[in-house]
Amino acid sequence: MERKDYANKFQEIKNDILKEIRELIPEDSAHHFSEKFYVHYIEGEVATTEICSAVEVWHGGMVVFIVHRDTTAKDEVIEGESVFMYDPDSFLDILEHLKKDIREKKLSHLRDIVKKHGGKIDFDGSFSINIDERDESANVCGIAEGCCLMGLGLTSDGTLAVHNTFCEDEFINEESSLLSEDLDKLIAYVESKTKRKFVVRVSGSFSRTFEIEANNFDEALAEAKKDWEVNPLIQEDVNGEDWDDWTDYPG
Numbered sequence: 001m002e003r004k005d006y007a008n009k010f011q012e013i014k015n016d017i018l019k020e021i022r023e024l025i026p027e028d029s030a031h032h033f034s035e036k037f038y039v040h041y042i043e044g045e046v047a048t049t050e051i052c053s054a055v056e057v058w059h060g061g062m063v064v065f066i067v068h069r070d071t072t073a074k075d076e077v078i079e080g081e082s083v084f085m086y087d088p089d090s091f092l093d094i095l096e097h098l099k100k101d102i103r104e105k106k107l108s109h110l111r112d113i114v115k116k117h118g119g120k121i122d123f124d125g126s127f128s129i130n131i132d133e134r135d136e137s138a139n140v141c142g143i144a145e146g147c148c149l150m151g152l153g154l155t156s157d158g159t160l161a162v163h164n165t166f167c168e169d170e171f172i173n174e175e176s177s178l179l180s181e182d183l184d185k186l187i188a189y190v191e192s193k194t195k196r197k198f199v200v201r202v203s204g205s206f207s208r209t210f211e212i213e214a215n216n217f218d219e220a221l222a223e224a225k226k227d228w229e230v231n232p233l234i235q236e237d238v239n240g241e242d243w244d245d246w247t248d249y250p251g
Helices: 003-026 080-085 088-116 181-192 217-230
Strands: 027-034 038-043 046-057 063-068 076-078 118-121 128-132 143-154 160-166 169-174 200-206 237-247
Touching: 003 046, 003 063, 003 080, 003 088, 027 088, 038 063, 038 080, 038 088, 046 088, 063 080, 088 118, 088 143, 088 160, 088 181, 118 128, 118 181, 128 160, 160 237
Parallel strands: none
Antiparallel strands: 027 046, 038 046, 046 063, 063 076, 118 143, 128 143, 143 160, 160 169, 200 237
């Protein structure tokens, strides 16, 4: 294969990675990385090592890298064809860190839900999940599909414990066994089982004092109502608000 052919393949891989980034980051938004990592900009025989701090997707789908040198904190925006000047390893590192951050954000959300419910949530097993059991050190290389989710808990170090059954056997797996592509469905299910509808009622009162010279109260009342028609009650006339839980209010 000619050198040009390899270069074309590298270009295709970079385009594939940019496509994945667009799928992970909504248009007109940015992702700021949680950890520092280095990328390499190559132009001819000159290679520059930089720190990638963020990746953005602009309107129209353009992927933009935000980088800066070790010697300065000033960010530089790399856009257009310039992004292709980064070597393949830099593209892979950007995608890997992006996926890692997004996964951690989703797992953190699940942990917070479990914490709010006392550290353990039980389910009826009707929701199926896939358990990643690939472990080279243990010579295990499979994914257990169709496991029944029985609960989520927290381990001593604060990570998720996934209680499930497979072929009627009970297992407790670590959060690392959850597939990233399944997290959105899992979050939606957990939220549907833990959230409930609340009815919040706010009430308040308005009042204003009119001082009117008149021959009697009925005359003063009539004058006050005339004034009120011209100058109705406004926000400054509020005497405060009462907030109540009407979720279980009868009727």
